[in-house]
Amino acid sequence: MSTPRLLDGPNPSMGPERFAAHARRLGPLPKGGHGLIDLLGHTGLTGRGGAGFPVGLKWKAVAAASHGAAVVIVNGAEGEPHSKKDRHLMTSRPHLILDGAMLAATSVRAKQVVISVGEGHHAALRSMTEAMSERSEHDRRLMRIVTAPARYVAGDSSATVHLVDAGIATPTTTPPEPHQRGVGGAATLVQNVETLAHIALIARTGAATESLLVTVAGAVLTPGVFEVNLGTPLGEAVQLAGGPSEAARAVLLGGYFGRWLDIADAWPLPVDPHGLRERGLSLGCGVIGILPARQCPVCEVAGIMRYLASESSAQCGPCFFGLRALADACTRIAERGTDPGDLQRLNRWSGEVQGRGACKHPDGVVMFLQSAMKTFGDDFAHHPAHLRRSA
Amino acid sequence: MTRQLELVVDRIKCDGRGLCAEILPERVHLDSWGYPIVTPGAIPEHLTSLAQRAVDDCPVLALALRRQEIQRRRAK
Numbered sequence: 001m002s003t004p005r006l007l008d009g010p011n012p013s014m015g016p017e018r019f020a021a022h023a024r025r026l027g028p029l030p031k032g033g034h035g036l037i038d039l040l041g042h043t044g045l046t047g048r049g050g051a052g053f054p055v056g057l058k059w060k061a062v063a064a065a066s067h068g069a070a071v072v073i074v075n076g077a078e079g080e081p082h083s084k085k086d087r088h089l090m091t092s093r094p095h096l097i098l099d100g101a102m103l104a105a106t107s108v109r110a111k112q113v114v115i116s117v118g119e120g121h122h123a124a125l126r127s128m129t130e131a132m133s134e135r136s137e138h139d140r141r142l143m144r145i146v147t148a149p150a151r152y153v154a155g156d157s158s159a160t161v162h163l164v165d166a167g168i169a170t171p172t173t174t175p176p177e178p179h180q181r182g183v184g185g186a187a188t189l190v191q192n193v194e195t196l197a198h199i200a201l202i203a204r205t206g207a208a209t210e211s212l213l214v215t216v217a218g219a220v221l222t223p224g225v226f227e228v229n230l231g232t233p234l235g236e237a238v239q240l241a242g243g244p245s246e247a248a249r250a251v252l253l254g255g256y257f258g259r260w261l262d263i264a265d266a267w268p269l270p271v272d273p274h275g276l277r278e279r280g281l282s283l284g285c286g287v288i289g290i291l292p293a294r295q296c297p298v299c300e301v302a303g304i305m306r307y308l309a310s311e312s313s314a315q316c317g318p319c320f321f322g323l324r325a326l327a328d329a330c331t332r333i334a335e336r337g338t339d340p341g342d343l344q345r346l347n348r349w350s351g352e353v354q355g356r357g358a359c360k361h362p363d364g365v366v367m368f369l370q371s372a373m374k375t376f377g378d379d380f381a382h383h384p385a386h387l388r389r390s391a
Numbered sequence: 392m393t394r395q396l397e398l399v400v401d402r403i404k405c406d407g408r409g410l411c412a413e414i415l416p417e418r419v420h421l422d423s424w425g426y427p428i429v430t431p432g433a434i435p436e437h438l439t440s441l442a443q444r445a446v447d448d449c450p451v452l453a454l455a456l457r458r459q460e461i462q463r464r465r466a467k
Contacts, residue, residue, distance in 0.1 A: 172403070173401050173402065173403050173404070315402070315403045316402035316403055316405070317402075317405060317406070317407045317424055317425070317426040318402070318422060318424065318426050319402075321423075321424035321426075322422070322423075322424065325423070325424075348423075349423065352422045352423060352428065356402060356422075356426070356428070357402055358401075358402045358403045
């Protein structure tokens with residue numbers, strides 16, 4: 001028998017797989033517990049929300065601090081602008097996610113499971129709500145759904161805890177980390193929906209899954225969500241989306257907290273969290289964005305910087321003021337042409353902002369900018385003055 | 392048990408008043424927007440009383456002295 005995949009079964013475009021069909025296809029759900037936590041450690045599964053934290057370690061920490069009162073947050077906020085894989089999974093395989101959530105609840109001895117869905121993701125919300133109503137009374141008694149605002153920082157784990165606790169999806173100062181003291185003071189496991197779906201399969205087979213979800217976006221013929229085998233060359237993953245729709249210049253790997261790569265360097269890279277990490281890269285939340293050659297990278301980067309600056313939750317000074325200053329300097333270069341002073345300021349301010357927020361938002365933005373300035377070094381150094389296109 | 396203390400800033404509470412940089416310029420300077428940049432690492436013995444004063448005098452209670460080993464464990 002080959003390793004099961006997340007999107008095995010009916011065509012995802014047919015909508016959510018009902019509980020009866022799901023149970024018939026995959027069989028009963030094994031029990032969670034210490035054995036499963038150890039198994040997750042052995043498989044080396046890492047979180048698919050973006051940070052890529054080892055799942056076994058996280059579960060162990062929450063289980064140790066649980067006292068039978070832990071909380072599991074099923075994170076389907078998906079605030080990353082180009083990512084669609086979480087809502088794709090929620091709308092097509094809700095019971096895989098709920099299986100994973102229940103396994104987590106048993107393993108860390110949780111008394112609450114809170115499912116957080118991005119507020120604009122209507123189909124996902126409907127699917128998860130319906131799926132919840134199909135579960136056993138025991139499951140339903142544990143579960144509830146909240147909606148997360150469509151903000152970039154709302155997916156941060158401390159922000160998710162803050163949302164469940166107080167209805168405000170802004171990050172909080174850590175420590176304490178959510179796994180130490182989260183919702184209502186209880187140890188809290190925050191886990192991305194795709195990660196939980198993998199766990200639903202791993203618990204059944206006892207072996208690691210061998211595929212994952214990516215969102216291929218930008219200049220490709222058919223952008224969308226695809227399940228690819230681990231280790232597939234990135235260029236082949238892009239072919240699943242019909243390939244580039246025009247001459248391509250660069251790839252943004254891992255979403256807005258990801259890295260820019262020249263197309264030739266990116267194409268042979270393995271789509272595999274561990275393989276990329278060995279190369280100092282990250283798959284992040286699995287977004288593969290293709291920048292066409294006709295688009296000016298500096299103007300593109302400046303636009304994303306303005307977005308990311310505006311997504312600061314305005315709590316920490318270095319992030320709120322620093323990201324705006326960085327975005328302004330990028331915009332000046334994009335619209336008025338390169339100025340050596342601005343380039344120097346970008347470097348200096350990047351250093352001042354890094355590591356100085358309560359959450360990782362400023363760090364992620366600085367990494368994005370630094371990789372852009374490296375990959376598009378000549379473009380930043382010799383950018384002509386021109387007004388940006390409105391699109 | 393170690394007595395090494397580290398100065399930590401609660402970034403959300405911090406309002407950029409700048410008193411810490413006045414009181415303890417040896418360890419704190421301000422960034423381009425007036426927010427403190429703290430030199431990482433343990434506070435040397437001869438500066439601990441000044442560091443404690445910076446903590447006590449912060450108008451928004453954003454500074455704290457923490458035992459360094461705790462910080463290390465968290466970083467893992």
